[in-house]
Amino acid sequence: MRIPTWSIVVASAFAALCLGVGWTVASGGWTHEGALAGARITARWSFIWFLAAWTASALARLWPGGWRGVLLRRRRAVGLAFAANHGVHLVFIFMAVGVFHEPRGLPVLIGGGLTYLFIAAMAATSNNWGLRTLGPKGWKILHTAGGLMALIVFTNSYAGRLMTKPELAIPALSLIVLAVGLKLAATAKTRLTPQAA
Ligand code: HEM
Structure with a gap:
């Protein structure tokens, strides 16, 4: 039996919401620290789906x-x-930055905001209509650029935690290095044995 796409999306987002609310409640509830805890756990959950x-x-x-x-x-x-x-x-993020005034510099807001726009564009075009409208080349450019932007934001976020939270940053950065290594190895395999593409 094939699980419908929408049920995978809804179930994973519901799990994200439960994790976010759970971590927020466990870290002080409707407070600045609670909001940050919710932002952290939802980013971690999202990271796993991104890597996959x-x-x-x-x-x-x-x-x-x-x-x-x-x-x-x-x-x-x-x-x-x-x-x-x-x-x-x-x-x-709205709770932490908008309600509890967690400071975030303009470069972070612009970089993060732009990445969000790309993620939204990728989601909106992840269907046959998107592929037809953008054409295979345009679709590939959008999804390659969006994926790289998300990768850069994740890398930057975890690299920034190397000194303060090495127990989190080292495994996260190792997964990123592994993911990049897999991509490079797959590209090399395609070039060496074009029929494997
Ligand atoms: C304007 C856009 C964004 C804002 C304002 C924002 C804000 C935040 C905040 C407030 C936290 C909690 C930080 C802490 O407690 O120290 C956080 C964590 C994080 N965010 Fe976002 N974020 C944005 C976009 C993004 C994007 C686009 C990504 C990835 C593609 C991302 C990945 C992360 C990661 C990896 C963490 C750390 C999770 C952890 O500690 O394990 N964020 N973000």
Whole structure:
């Protein structure tokens, strides 16, 4: 039985909301610290979905079949779930930055805001209409650029926590290095054996 895309997206976003509310309640509730805790856990949850969507094709190219094939076939659902989860992160951002005045510099707001626009554009075009409208080349450019922007924001966020929270930053950055390594290895495999593409 094939699980419908919408139910994967809704279930993952609901889980994000439960995690965010749970962490907020456990960290002081409707307070500045509570809002930050909600923002942190929703970003972490979203990071897992991002990595799964971003590495799906590389994994399937390097080791075809099995769960990698399933992940590749459901990549659209996983990518949309990432976008929905990041929408939940935005709710906690509004709470932290908008309600409790967590300071964030202009470059962060512009960089993060622009990345959100790309994530929204990627979600809106993750369908046959989007592919037809943008054309395969335009679609690829949008989704490659958006994926790279999200990767850069995640990398920057976790690199900034290396000194204060190495127990979080080191595993997160290691996963990013692994994901980039998988992409490069898959590209090399395609170039060396074009029929594997
Ligand atoms: C204008 C846009 C954004 C704002 C204002 C914002 C704000 C925040 C805030 C307030 C936190 C909690 C920080 C803390 O407690 O120290 C946070 C955490 C985080 N955000 Fe966002 N964010 C934005 C966009 C993004 C985007 C686009 C991404 C990734 C694509 C992202 C990834 C993260 C990560 C990785 C964390 C840290 C999670 C952790 O500690 O494990 N954010 N953000």
